[in-house]
Amino acid sequence: MKVADALPRLPNFSHAILVVRDDAGYPLSAATAFRVIDGGIELAPVKTGENVIRDAAGGALNPAGAGWRFVPRTARGWDEQDLSFPELCQRALPQARRYLVQLSAERGHEVRPQMALGWRFFLATRLPFLSATIVPVFLGLAAAGYDRRFSIGLALLTLLGGVAIHLGLNVANDIFDTLSGADEANFTPTQFSGGSRVLQYGLVSLRQMAIIASTCYAIAILIGLILVLATGPGLLWVGVAGVLISYFYTAPPLRLVHRGLGEVCVALGFGPIMTLGAYFVQTGHYALRPLVLSIPVGLLVMLILYANEIPDRGADAKAGKRTLVVRMPKDAVLLGYVASVAATYVVIILGVVLRILPWPTLLALLTAWLAYQTFEGLRAHYESPYQLMPFLGKNVKLHLYTGLLLVLGMLVATVSR
DSSP, X not given: OOHXXXXXXXXXXXXXXXXXXXXXXXXXXXEEXXXXXXXXXXXXXXXXXXXXXXXXXXXXXXXXTTEEEEEESOOOOOOTTTSXXXXXXXXXXXXHHHHHHHHHHHHXXXXXXXXXXXXXXXXXXXXXXXXXXXXXXXXXHHHHHHTTOOOHHHHHHHHHHHHHHHHHHHHHHHHHHHHHTTTTTOSOOOSSSSOOOTTTTTSSOHHXXXXXXXXXXXXXXXXXXXXXXXXXXXXXXXXXXXXXXXXXXXXXXXXXXXXXXXXXXXXXXXXXXXXHHHHHHHHSSOOHHHHHHHHHHHHHHHHHXXXXXXXXXXXXXXXXXXXXXXXXXXXXXXXXXXXXXXXXXXXXXXXXHTTSSOGGGGGGGGGHHHHHHHHHHHXXXXXXXXXHHHXXXXXXXXXXXXXXXXXXXXXXXXXXX
Protein backbone atom coordinates (compact mmCIF):
# COMPACT_ATOMS: atom_id res chain seq x y z
CA MET A 1 0.00 0.00 0.00
CA LYS A 2 1.24 3.49 -0.85
CA VAL A 3 1.69 6.03 1.95
CA ALA A 4 -0.42 8.56 0.01
CA ASP A 5 -3.30 6.06 -0.07
CA ALA A 6 -2.98 5.11 3.60
CA LEU A 7 -2.94 8.59 5.20
CA PRO A 8 -6.55 9.52 4.22
CA ARG A 9 -7.80 6.42 6.06
CA LEU A 10 -6.23 7.38 9.40
CA PRO A 11 -8.86 9.91 10.65
CA ASN A 12 -11.19 6.93 11.18
CA PHE A 13 -8.98 5.88 14.11
CA SER A 14 -8.68 7.49 17.55
CA HIS A 15 -5.09 6.55 18.45
CA ALA A 16 -1.77 5.77 16.84
CA ILE A 17 0.56 3.12 18.24
CA LEU A 18 4.32 3.51 18.04
CA VAL A 19 6.32 0.27 18.10
CA VAL A 20 9.96 0.71 19.09
CA ARG A 21 12.76 -1.26 20.70
CA ASP A 22 13.17 -1.01 24.44
CA ASP A 23 16.57 -0.95 26.16
CA ALA A 24 16.78 -4.77 25.97
CA GLY A 25 15.97 -4.83 22.26
CA TYR A 26 12.43 -6.16 22.58
CA PRO A 27 9.42 -4.54 20.86
CA LEU A 28 7.62 -1.92 22.93
CA SER A 29 4.23 -0.44 21.97
CA ALA A 30 2.88 2.93 23.10
CA ALA A 31 -0.45 4.57 22.16
CA THR A 32 -0.91 8.31 21.58
CA ALA A 33 -3.40 10.79 20.15
CA PHE A 34 -2.67 12.03 16.64
CA ARG A 35 -3.92 14.04 13.67
CA VAL A 36 -3.11 13.78 9.99
CA ILE A 37 -1.22 16.72 8.51
CA ASP A 38 0.32 17.35 5.14
CA GLY A 39 2.55 14.38 4.27
CA GLY A 40 2.53 12.82 7.72
CA ILE A 41 1.09 12.58 11.22
CA GLU A 42 1.33 14.91 14.21
CA LEU A 43 1.64 12.96 17.45
CA ALA A 44 1.31 13.90 21.11
CA PRO A 45 4.50 13.15 23.14
CA VAL A 46 4.80 9.58 24.37
CA LYS A 47 6.59 8.65 27.59
CA THR A 48 7.46 5.15 28.77
CA GLY A 49 8.83 5.30 32.30
CA GLU A 50 11.64 7.85 32.31
CA ASN A 51 12.35 7.47 28.60
CA VAL A 52 10.90 9.60 25.82
CA ILE A 53 10.53 7.88 22.48
CA ARG A 54 12.60 9.68 19.84
CA ASP A 55 12.69 7.15 17.01
CA ALA A 56 10.24 4.74 15.42
CA ALA A 57 10.47 2.01 12.82
CA GLY A 58 8.92 2.73 9.44
CA GLY A 59 9.52 6.47 9.35
CA ALA A 60 11.19 9.59 10.73
CA LEU A 61 10.03 10.95 14.10
CA ASN A 62 10.99 14.58 14.79
CA PRO A 63 9.98 17.21 17.38
CA ALA A 64 7.26 19.57 16.12
CA GLY A 65 6.08 22.22 18.56
CA ALA A 66 4.33 20.68 21.57
CA GLY A 67 4.20 17.31 19.84
CA TRP A 68 6.06 15.32 17.22
CA ARG A 69 5.85 14.89 13.50
CA PHE A 70 5.99 11.38 12.07
CA VAL A 71 6.68 11.04 8.34
CA PRO A 72 6.04 7.44 7.27
CA ARG A 73 8.25 5.81 4.68
CA THR A 74 6.15 2.68 4.20
CA ALA A 75 2.51 1.66 4.71
CA ARG A 76 0.73 -1.63 5.11
CA GLY A 77 -2.99 -2.26 5.36
CA TRP A 78 -4.92 -4.61 7.62
CA ASP A 79 -8.68 -4.77 8.16
CA GLU A 80 -10.01 -6.98 10.97
CA GLN A 81 -13.12 -7.60 8.90
CA ASP A 82 -10.92 -9.47 6.43
CA LEU A 83 -8.34 -10.95 8.79
CA SER A 84 -8.81 -11.48 12.54
CA PHE A 85 -6.14 -10.19 14.88
CA PRO A 86 -5.19 -13.68 16.19
CA GLU A 87 -4.69 -14.90 12.62
CA LEU A 88 -2.67 -11.79 11.80
CA CYS A 89 -0.36 -12.62 14.73
CA GLN A 90 0.09 -16.20 13.49
CA ARG A 91 0.92 -15.03 9.97
CA ALA A 92 3.48 -12.61 11.39
CA LEU A 93 5.50 -15.41 13.05
CA PRO A 94 8.09 -15.67 10.23
CA GLN A 95 8.72 -11.93 10.53
CA ALA A 96 9.07 -12.24 14.31
CA ARG A 97 11.58 -15.08 13.92
CA ARG A 98 13.65 -13.05 11.45
CA TYR A 99 13.67 -10.17 13.90
CA LEU A 100 14.96 -12.38 16.72
CA VAL A 101 17.65 -13.84 14.45
CA GLN A 102 18.77 -10.33 13.50
CA LEU A 103 18.75 -9.20 17.13
CA SER A 104 20.73 -12.28 18.17
CA ALA A 105 23.35 -11.52 15.53
CA GLU A 106 23.63 -7.91 16.71
CA ARG A 107 24.02 -8.89 20.37
CA GLY A 108 26.33 -11.85 19.80
CA HIS A 109 24.12 -14.30 21.72
CA GLU A 110 20.77 -15.99 21.16
CA VAL A 111 17.74 -13.87 22.04
CA ARG A 112 14.54 -15.80 22.65
CA PRO A 113 11.02 -14.93 23.86
CA GLN A 114 10.83 -14.77 27.65
CA MET A 115 8.29 -16.57 29.85
CA ALA A 116 8.44 -18.06 33.33
CA LEU A 117 9.34 -21.74 33.47
CA GLY A 118 6.06 -22.67 35.17
CA TRP A 119 3.98 -21.02 32.45
CA ARG A 120 6.02 -22.68 29.71
CA PHE A 121 5.44 -26.10 31.29
CA PHE A 122 1.74 -25.27 31.71
CA LEU A 123 1.41 -24.41 28.02
CA ALA A 124 3.65 -27.18 26.68
CA THR A 125 1.79 -29.95 28.52
CA ARG A 126 -1.70 -28.42 28.14
CA LEU A 127 -2.56 -29.16 31.75
CA PRO A 128 -6.22 -28.00 31.57
CA PHE A 129 -7.03 -30.98 29.34
CA LEU A 130 -6.22 -33.41 32.18
CA SER A 131 -9.95 -33.64 32.86
CA ALA A 132 -9.92 -36.20 30.03
CA THR A 133 -7.84 -38.46 32.32
CA ILE A 134 -9.30 -37.57 35.71
CA VAL A 135 -12.88 -38.42 34.72
CA PRO A 136 -12.35 -42.03 33.49
CA VAL A 137 -9.96 -42.83 36.36
CA PHE A 138 -12.49 -41.53 38.90
CA LEU A 139 -15.20 -43.57 37.19
CA GLY A 140 -13.15 -46.76 37.46
CA LEU A 141 -12.46 -46.03 41.14
CA ALA A 142 -16.14 -45.27 41.78
CA ALA A 143 -17.15 -48.56 40.16
CA ALA A 144 -14.65 -50.40 42.37
CA GLY A 145 -16.00 -48.57 45.42
CA TYR A 146 -19.51 -49.67 44.48
CA ASP A 147 -18.16 -53.24 44.63
CA ARG A 148 -16.63 -52.42 48.04
CA ARG A 149 -13.03 -52.47 46.88
CA PHE A 150 -10.88 -49.37 47.30
CA SER A 151 -7.26 -48.58 48.19
CA ILE A 152 -6.27 -44.92 48.40
CA GLY A 153 -2.59 -45.71 47.71
CA LEU A 154 -3.36 -47.66 44.54
CA ALA A 155 -5.85 -44.99 43.51
CA LEU A 156 -3.23 -42.23 43.74
CA LEU A 157 -0.71 -44.30 41.77
CA THR A 158 -3.30 -44.99 39.10
CA LEU A 159 -4.16 -41.31 38.78
CA LEU A 160 -0.49 -40.31 38.62
CA GLY A 161 0.20 -42.92 35.94
CA GLY A 162 -2.79 -41.75 33.90
CA VAL A 163 -1.72 -38.11 34.17
CA ALA A 164 1.84 -38.98 33.09
CA ILE A 165 0.72 -40.86 29.99
CA HIS A 166 -1.68 -38.04 29.07
CA LEU A 167 0.99 -35.34 29.40
CA GLY A 168 3.38 -37.48 27.35
CA LEU A 169 0.72 -37.75 24.66
CA ASN A 170 0.10 -34.00 24.62
CA VAL A 171 3.77 -33.13 24.24
CA ALA A 172 4.51 -35.90 21.72
CA ASN A 173 1.51 -34.74 19.69
CA ASP A 174 3.00 -31.23 19.49
CA ILE A 175 6.39 -32.61 18.47
CA PHE A 176 5.09 -34.73 15.59
CA ASP A 177 2.54 -32.14 14.44
CA THR A 178 5.41 -29.66 14.23
CA LEU A 179 7.63 -32.09 12.32
CA SER A 180 4.79 -32.93 9.90
CA GLY A 181 4.06 -29.25 9.30
CA ALA A 182 0.47 -29.43 10.58
CA ASP A 183 0.95 -26.82 13.34
CA GLU A 184 3.13 -24.57 11.17
CA ALA A 185 0.39 -24.43 8.52
CA ASN A 186 -2.29 -23.62 11.10
CA PHE A 187 -2.99 -19.86 11.14
CA THR A 188 -6.18 -20.09 13.20
CA PRO A 189 -5.29 -21.89 16.44
CA THR A 190 -7.73 -21.47 19.30
CA GLN A 191 -7.61 -22.04 23.04
CA PHE A 192 -8.69 -25.63 22.37
CA SER A 193 -7.14 -26.48 19.02
CA GLY A 194 -3.95 -26.04 17.03
CA GLY A 195 -1.57 -27.39 19.67
CA SER A 196 0.20 -25.55 22.46
CA ARG A 197 2.20 -23.38 19.97
CA VAL A 198 5.22 -23.26 22.31
CA LEU A 199 7.43 -24.62 19.52
CA GLN A 200 6.08 -22.16 16.97
CA TYR A 201 6.64 -19.24 19.39
CA GLY A 202 10.15 -20.37 20.32
CA LEU A 203 9.25 -20.69 24.02
CA VAL A 204 10.45 -24.31 24.25
CA SER A 205 12.92 -26.10 21.99
CA LEU A 206 12.21 -29.36 20.19
CA ARG A 207 14.87 -31.05 22.35
CA GLN A 208 13.22 -29.80 25.55
CA MET A 209 9.83 -31.05 24.36
CA ALA A 210 11.35 -34.46 23.61
CA ILE A 211 12.81 -34.59 27.14
CA ILE A 212 9.42 -33.72 28.68
CA ALA A 213 7.61 -36.36 26.61
CA SER A 214 10.22 -39.04 27.35
CA THR A 215 10.14 -38.27 31.07
CA CYS A 216 6.35 -38.46 31.20
CA TYR A 217 6.29 -41.78 29.33
CA ALA A 218 9.04 -43.18 31.56
CA ILE A 219 7.10 -42.24 34.70
CA ALA A 220 3.90 -43.75 33.29
CA ILE A 221 5.62 -47.01 32.33
CA LEU A 222 7.36 -47.29 35.72
CA ILE A 223 4.09 -46.74 37.59
CA GLY A 224 2.37 -49.22 35.29
CA LEU A 225 4.93 -51.90 36.08
CA ILE A 226 4.56 -51.24 39.81
CA LEU A 227 0.79 -51.63 39.50
CA VAL A 228 1.16 -54.84 37.49
CA LEU A 229 3.36 -56.29 40.23
CA ALA A 230 0.85 -55.18 42.87
CA THR A 231 -2.35 -56.33 41.19
CA GLY A 232 -1.54 -58.97 38.60
CA PRO A 233 -0.51 -59.49 34.95
CA GLY A 234 -4.05 -58.89 33.71
CA LEU A 235 -3.33 -55.17 33.85
CA LEU A 236 -0.28 -55.42 31.60
CA TRP A 237 -2.11 -55.71 28.29
CA VAL A 238 -4.34 -52.73 28.99
CA GLY A 239 -1.30 -50.67 29.95
CA VAL A 240 0.67 -51.68 26.86
CA ALA A 241 -2.31 -50.83 24.64
CA GLY A 242 -2.61 -47.42 26.30
CA VAL A 243 1.08 -46.56 25.80
CA LEU A 244 1.14 -47.71 22.17
CA ILE A 245 -2.05 -45.86 21.23
CA SER A 246 -0.79 -42.74 22.99
CA TYR A 247 2.61 -42.69 21.27
CA PHE A 248 1.56 -43.75 17.76
CA TYR A 249 -1.39 -41.36 17.79
CA THR A 250 0.77 -38.92 15.77
CA ALA A 251 4.19 -40.66 15.71
CA PRO A 252 5.42 -42.46 12.57
CA PRO A 253 5.19 -44.98 11.14
CA LEU A 254 1.57 -45.57 12.22
CA ARG A 255 0.38 -41.94 12.64
CA LEU A 256 -3.06 -43.17 13.58
CA VAL A 257 -4.67 -39.73 13.52
CA HIS A 258 -3.42 -39.19 9.95
CA ARG A 259 -5.32 -42.32 8.90
CA GLY A 260 -8.65 -41.21 10.32
CA LEU A 261 -8.25 -43.43 13.40
CA GLY A 262 -7.46 -40.70 15.93
CA GLU A 263 -11.03 -40.33 17.13
CA VAL A 264 -11.42 -44.06 17.76
CA CYS A 265 -8.05 -44.21 19.54
CA VAL A 266 -8.96 -41.30 21.83
CA ALA A 267 -12.32 -42.90 22.65
CA LEU A 268 -10.60 -46.19 23.56
CA GLY A 269 -7.69 -44.66 25.44
CA PHE A 270 -9.67 -42.19 27.55
CA GLY A 271 -12.69 -44.47 27.86
CA PRO A 272 -12.44 -48.24 28.37
CA ILE A 273 -8.64 -48.44 28.79
CA MET A 274 -8.40 -45.91 31.62
CA THR A 275 -11.69 -46.81 33.32
CA LEU A 276 -11.14 -50.58 33.19
CA GLY A 277 -7.51 -50.14 34.17
CA ALA A 278 -8.45 -48.11 37.26
CA TYR A 279 -11.09 -50.69 38.17
CA PHE A 280 -8.69 -53.63 37.72
CA VAL A 281 -6.06 -52.03 39.96
CA GLN A 282 -8.61 -51.96 42.80
CA THR A 283 -10.31 -55.32 42.25
CA GLY A 284 -7.89 -57.54 40.33
CA HIS A 285 -10.46 -58.33 37.62
CA TYR A 286 -12.55 -56.72 34.87
CA ALA A 287 -16.32 -56.34 34.88
CA LEU A 288 -19.24 -55.23 32.71
CA ARG A 289 -20.27 -52.24 34.87
CA PRO A 290 -17.03 -50.22 34.48
CA LEU A 291 -17.02 -51.08 30.77
CA VAL A 292 -20.52 -49.62 30.33
CA LEU A 293 -19.55 -46.58 32.42
CA SER A 294 -16.53 -46.00 30.19
CA ILE A 295 -18.51 -45.80 26.95
CA PRO A 296 -20.24 -42.42 27.56
CA VAL A 297 -17.03 -40.68 28.66
CA GLY A 298 -15.12 -42.34 25.82
CA LEU A 299 -17.60 -41.00 23.28
CA LEU A 300 -17.61 -37.52 24.79
CA VAL A 301 -13.82 -37.24 24.99
CA MET A 302 -13.76 -38.34 21.36
CA LEU A 303 -16.11 -35.43 20.61
CA ILE A 304 -13.63 -33.01 22.21
CA LEU A 305 -11.06 -34.04 19.62
CA TYR A 306 -13.70 -34.22 16.89
CA ALA A 307 -14.96 -30.66 17.46
CA ASN A 308 -11.45 -29.27 17.98
CA GLU A 309 -10.52 -30.61 14.55
CA ILE A 310 -13.05 -28.32 12.87
CA PRO A 311 -10.95 -25.11 13.01
CA ASP A 312 -7.80 -27.17 12.25
CA ARG A 313 -9.18 -28.94 9.19
CA GLY A 314 -7.50 -26.71 6.58
CA ALA A 315 -4.01 -27.03 8.07
CA ASP A 316 -4.54 -30.73 8.76
CA ALA A 317 -5.49 -31.36 5.14
CA LYS A 318 -2.36 -29.57 3.87
CA ALA A 319 -0.18 -31.70 6.17
CA GLY A 320 -1.85 -34.96 5.09
CA LYS A 321 -3.56 -35.35 8.47
CA ARG A 322 -6.74 -37.04 7.25
CA THR A 323 -8.96 -36.74 10.30
CA LEU A 324 -12.66 -37.58 10.08
CA VAL A 325 -13.47 -33.86 9.94
CA VAL A 326 -11.09 -33.45 6.99
CA ARG A 327 -12.63 -36.44 5.20
CA MET A 328 -16.29 -35.46 5.65
CA PRO A 329 -18.43 -32.46 4.59
CA LYS A 330 -19.98 -30.15 7.16
CA ASP A 331 -23.40 -31.86 7.27
CA ALA A 332 -21.82 -35.28 7.85
CA VAL A 333 -19.57 -33.89 10.60
CA LEU A 334 -22.56 -32.36 12.39
CA LEU A 335 -24.56 -35.56 12.00
CA GLY A 336 -21.65 -37.50 13.48
CA TYR A 337 -21.66 -35.18 16.49
CA VAL A 338 -25.40 -35.64 17.08
CA ALA A 339 -25.16 -39.43 16.68
CA SER A 340 -22.30 -39.66 19.18
CA VAL A 341 -24.12 -37.54 21.78
CA ALA A 342 -27.29 -39.56 21.30
CA ALA A 343 -25.33 -42.81 21.74
CA THR A 344 -23.84 -41.42 24.95
CA TYR A 345 -27.20 -40.91 26.60
CA VAL A 346 -28.71 -44.11 25.17
CA VAL A 347 -25.90 -46.17 26.75
CA ILE A 348 -26.56 -44.57 30.15
CA ILE A 349 -30.31 -45.20 29.93
CA LEU A 350 -29.90 -48.78 28.72
CA GLY A 351 -27.33 -49.40 31.46
CA VAL A 352 -29.91 -48.42 34.07
CA VAL A 353 -32.80 -50.27 32.39
CA LEU A 354 -30.71 -53.46 32.20
CA ARG A 355 -29.64 -52.94 35.83
CA ILE A 356 -25.98 -52.77 34.97
CA LEU A 357 -25.79 -49.19 36.26
CA PRO A 358 -27.53 -47.93 39.40
CA TRP A 359 -30.39 -45.49 38.79
CA PRO A 360 -28.60 -42.40 40.25
CA THR A 361 -26.30 -42.41 37.20
CA LEU A 362 -29.27 -40.98 35.29
CA LEU A 363 -28.09 -37.64 36.75
CA ALA A 364 -25.70 -37.52 33.80
CA LEU A 365 -28.67 -36.86 31.48
CA LEU A 366 -28.81 -33.32 32.92
CA THR A 367 -26.02 -32.30 30.53
CA ALA A 368 -28.21 -32.78 27.45
CA TRP A 369 -28.89 -29.02 27.31
CA LEU A 370 -25.16 -28.33 27.20
CA ALA A 371 -24.83 -30.80 24.31
CA TYR A 372 -27.60 -28.98 22.43
CA GLN A 373 -25.90 -25.60 22.93
CA THR A 374 -22.62 -26.99 21.68
CA PHE A 375 -24.23 -28.45 18.57
CA GLU A 376 -25.95 -25.16 17.76
CA GLY A 377 -22.63 -23.35 18.12
CA LEU A 378 -20.86 -25.83 15.82
CA ARG A 379 -23.56 -25.45 13.21
CA ALA A 380 -23.66 -21.64 13.35
CA HIS A 381 -19.91 -20.97 13.46
CA TYR A 382 -18.42 -23.91 11.57
CA GLU A 383 -16.38 -21.58 9.34
CA SER A 384 -15.38 -19.08 12.07
CA PRO A 385 -12.70 -20.47 14.43
CA TYR A 386 -12.80 -17.66 16.97
CA GLN A 387 -16.58 -17.44 17.14
CA LEU A 388 -16.57 -21.22 17.51
CA MET A 389 -14.13 -21.15 20.44
CA PRO A 390 -16.71 -20.62 23.26
CA PHE A 391 -18.62 -23.67 22.05
CA LEU A 392 -15.46 -25.76 21.99
CA GLY A 393 -15.21 -24.81 25.67
CA LYS A 394 -18.80 -25.97 26.24
CA ASN A 395 -17.89 -29.25 24.56
CA VAL A 396 -15.07 -29.80 27.08
CA LYS A 397 -17.51 -29.04 29.90
CA LEU A 398 -19.99 -31.52 28.42
CA HIS A 399 -17.47 -34.34 28.91
CA LEU A 400 -16.38 -33.13 32.34
CA TYR A 401 -19.86 -32.57 33.79
CA THR A 402 -21.31 -35.79 32.35
CA GLY A 403 -18.40 -37.77 33.75
CA LEU A 404 -18.58 -36.13 37.17
CA LEU A 405 -22.34 -36.73 37.35
CA LEU A 406 -21.75 -40.40 36.56
CA VAL A 407 -19.18 -40.51 39.36
CA LEU A 408 -21.63 -38.77 41.67
CA GLY A 409 -24.36 -41.23 40.71
CA MET A 410 -22.09 -44.17 41.55
CA LEU A 411 -21.14 -42.61 44.89
CA VAL A 412 -24.81 -41.95 45.78
CA ALA A 413 -25.66 -45.55 44.90
CA THR A 414 -22.72 -46.84 46.94
CA VAL A 415 -23.73 -44.88 50.04
CA SER A 416 -27.42 -45.80 49.72
CA ARG A 417 -26.83 -49.56 49.36
